[in-house]
Amino acid sequence: MSAIRRAIGTYVAAIALTGSAAAQSGSPETRLGEEGFESPAATLEQTDWLIGQWSGTGIGGAPAMESWLPPSGGTMVGTFVQETAEGAIQFTEHLYLMEEDDTLVLRLKHFNADLTGWEEKDGMLTFRLLAIEPCAAYFHALTLRCADADMPGEGLVAAVRMKSEPEIEELVFRFGRLRPD
Numbered sequence: 001m002s003a004i005r006r007a008i009g010t011y012v013a014a015i016a017l018t019g020s021a022a023a024q025s026g027s028p029e030t031r032l033g034e035e036g037f038e039s040p041a042a043t044l045e046q047t048d049w050l051i052g053q054w055s056g057t058g059i060g061g062a063p064a065m066e067s068w069l070p071p072s073g074g075t076m077v078g079t080f081v082q083e084t085a086e087g088a089i090q091f092t093e094h095l096y097l098m099e100e101d102d103t104l105v106l107r108l109k110h111f112n113a114d115l116t117g118w119e120e121k122d123g124m125l126t127f128r129l130l131a132i133e134p135c136a137a138y139f140h141a142l143t144l145r146c147a148d149a150d151m152p153g154e155g156l157v158a159a160v161r162m163k164s165e166p167e168i169e170e171l172v173f174r175f176g177r178l179r180p181d
Contacts, residue, residue: 029159039103054175
């Protein structure tokens with residue numbers, strides 16, 4: 001069994017056991033595009049509400065953090081850190097939100113705590129844009145949106161679909177802005 005499958009199995013178990021970061025509250029957070037869907041025109045400027053550091057509760061109720069840097073060369077670089085209940089790193093993600101072909105695409109790679117990768121050396125997960133709104137970016141199976149569209153910068157919801165059939169299973173993270181002391 002690959003590291004990705006083991007990790008996903010762990011996350012799905014965490015969903016079933018805790019319901020905290022993965023709580024389903026009615027309709028799913030993520031969306032799926034029809035086969036061959038066209039991504040809408042979009043720019044990084046439309047996602048400037050993401051810039052900053054975010055902190056919240058992650059898998060199994062353990063702390064999680066996400067950070068996004070301002071655009072550089074047509075790319076916003078992000079990181080995600082999932083801690084264990086004891087405060088150690090469980091895994092991290094390195095994210096690129098990129099302008100490509102007049103739209104946005106999000107690419108990411110996962111890493112274990114010892115920095116070994118989940119994906120193959122040159123492999124990555126790619127999420128194509130489905131819809132862009134003033135305070136939300138919906139990618140195929142991944143959502144990044146403001147917790148409250150009327151208060152950008154106060155909260156972030158990040159969700160990823162783990163399995164699309166037969167039931168929707170998502171990891172949903174709710175973050176608050178991390179403010180300097």
